[in-house]
Amino acid sequence: MNKALLYTIVCLLCISCAKQTETTSFDEKGQETIRTVARLTVETVKIDSAIFQKQIIANGIVEALQKSELRFKISERIANIRIKNGAFVHKGTLLASLDNEVLKNLLEKAQIDLEKAKRNFIEEKINYGFAGVENDKIDPVKLKYMYLRSGYTEAKNTLESAQIRYNQTLLKAPFSGVIANLESKTGDFVTSGDIFCTIINRKQLEVSFSVLENEIPFLEIDQKIAVTSFVNDEMNYEGMITEINPLVDKNGLVKVKGTIQKSDTSLFDGMHVKILIYKPLNNFLVIPREAVVFREDKEIVFTSKNGKAKWNYVEILDENSKSYALQKGLKYGDTIIVAGNMNLSHDAKISPVFRSKKEENLR
Structure with a gap:
């Protein structure tokens, strides 16, 4: 790029960032002369915060x-899978089942045997003269004896055992959540130690x-x-x-x-x-981060005083994403420059503009 053109662009940028002011003076002969002085426009805020957000x-x-790895309690071949990864299921939903035809037959047989035992129990009540009498009104010792003679107690225990074994072939959701890590397929043989899937409450x-x-x-x-x-x-x-x-x-x-x-x-x-x-x-002196500039590896904050920029060495105690907490270098009530301070020098003439609280909060 042509050096003259580059120089012209730089000058224009400098002029755009400055405010021109005219001062009137008189020469030795008493003639009026006008001198133009460039003042940089800067944004300022007044230090008034004593609360620092650590x-x-x-x-x-x-x-x-809530996160659980689900397993079957017995070893058998998978007969049916009703879910997939990412699916949301409610508590109690049937997720998968194992091959359970034999256990299903045993459960049905246990249900039939219990029905037979109930009929035998009714006959026992008639034989002992308790026909039509509610069970809770019969002597507990005699009631227990009739249950044993009729085979009701044994049939009930057998049914409960068959139901438990059959339920172990069914895998249900312990709580509502999303399915993850499902890798098994229908027909795979799983053992009680294999993780079938994971359910997560997100x-x-x-x-x-x-x-x-x-x-x-x-x-x-x-x-x-x-x-x-x-x-x-x-x-x-x-x-x-x-x-x-x-x-x-x-x-x-x-x-x-x-x-x-x-x-x-x-x-x-x-x-x-x-x-x-x-x-x-x-009880901390807090300033915006943009107020701090670096000169020779030292932290500097410019203050505005009587139309001039004054630089001040500061010591930073702590910082967050928006502010610095200062240990020393400034005092409450100082007006600091927060924009237009990158190329300032000590005693540079400035035209300060206060930044509103609303603007400050948006930054």
Whole structure:
């Protein structure tokens, strides 16, 4: 690019960022002269905040509060599968069944034997002179004896045993949730130790994360947290700390858990998320991050005074994503420059414009 053209562009940019003011003076002969002085337009705010939001950032993992690996209790071939991965099922829904024809026949036989025993029991009541008498009005010892003689007690126990064995061929959802990790197919032989699938309740999620031991004093039970997905920054959720493990590991970290409020289907068990924790701290001089510039590896904040920019060395005590907490260098009531300060110098002439509180909150 032509050097002259480049110089012209730079000059135009500088002029656009400056406000021209005219000053009148008189020369030695008393003739009036006009001198133009460039004043940079800057945005300013007044320091009036004494509450600093201490911010702790951590990486966490989403975990389901209700999560269960489902297994059949006996070994047999799979006869039917009624679900697939990602399917939502209600509590008690039949998920799959094993080959159970033999057990089904035994269950039906046990039901028939119990019916026979009931008829025998009625005959026993007639023989003992208790026809038409309610069972709870018969002497318990005699009632038990009639149950045994009729075969009712044995038939009832046999039916209950057959029912239990038959139910072990049916796999039902222990709670409402989403199916995951289903890999078996109809006809596969499974044993009692094989995991058939996993069911996850995605409406009750928690997040597990670790913080440095020196950050523990800023945490407490029921403290609010913000959870953000790495997949989509717009996926933000509120949470609350529920557990702080009272143990520091070899890396100097402490494990913390918190519930996620109003979670939705966008969050998956095992998903990595970012955790933000805020703790308000009083009696701190707080300034916006954009107010700080660097000169020779030192932090500088420009203040506005009588139309000039004054630079001030500051010491930063703490920081968050929006603000700095200062240890020294400024005082309450100072007017600091928060925009247009990148190329300022000490005593540079400026035209300050106050930034409104509404604008400040939007940043």
